[in-house]
Amino acid sequence: MLRQTIIFSFFVLTLIISLTSYAGGESTYKSICIACHASGMNGAPKFQNNLAWAPIIKEGKVHVITEAYNGVRKMPAKGGRPDLTLEDFSEALIYMVNSSGGNWSKPTEQEYIQIRNNILKLSSKRKPA
Ligand code: HEC
Known part of the structure; x- marks a missing residue:
């Protein structure tokens, strides 16, 4: 009985932790x-600056995620985080866009496939270091 209680408590605890630690983008x-x-360092489009983000938003979700994840200018x-997944990057980007005048939804599976293909194409064109 004690063993079951411990196992059950552990399960509930894990569930609570995984639910609360997920805050998405x-x-x-x-x-x-x-x-x-936040500061607009080196000309980065500033968070909540709708004017700075408007031309980027116009370029479209698939294009912007591809370029930014691949690195642009x-x-x-x-x-700058080699271990950041495409999904986590995209959600952070969408969070910035939606806080800066945009209204993007999470990429669909199809859009993720397109983005991955675009990134592959870009990296095969990149000159060796
Ligand atoms: C070390 C600084 C730095 C960090 C960290 C950084 N960015 Fe940027 N970002 C920039 C700069 C600088 C530009 C402007 C690039 C330019 O036009 O020269 C930029 C531009 C962009 C753009 C616009 C690209 C375009 O097509 O014009 C997007 C989208 C973007 N960043 C997303 C992100 C996301 C998402 C993150 C976090 C996961 C992030 N950035 C973290 C510096 C940074």
Whole structure:
């Protein structure tokens, strides 16, 4: 009986932790992107600056995620975190967009496939270091 109680408590605890620690794009934004996008460092489009984000939003979700994840001009690939997954990156990006005048939904499976293909194409064109 004690054993079952312990196992059950452990299960409930794990469930609570996994539910509360997931905050989607906002937590990734706050731990990574905020370093440059809050101040607009090096010309980064500033968080909640609708004017700065408008032309980027116009380029479309698939295009912008592809370029930003791959790295574009002064924006480091994956926000400078090689271990950041495409999904976590995209959700942080969508959080920024939706806080800055946009209204993007999470990419669909089909859109993720398109983005991954685009990134592969870009990286095969990249010159060897
Ligand atoms: C080390 C600083 C830095 C970090 C960290 C960073 N960015 Fe950026 N980001 C930039 C700069 C600088 C630019 C402007 C690039 C340019 O136009 O030269 C930029 C531009 C962008 C753009 C616009 C790209 C375009 O097509 O014009 C997006 C989208 C973006 N960042 C997303 C993100 C996301 C999402 C994160 C976090 C996961 C992130 N960035 C973290 C510096 C950063």
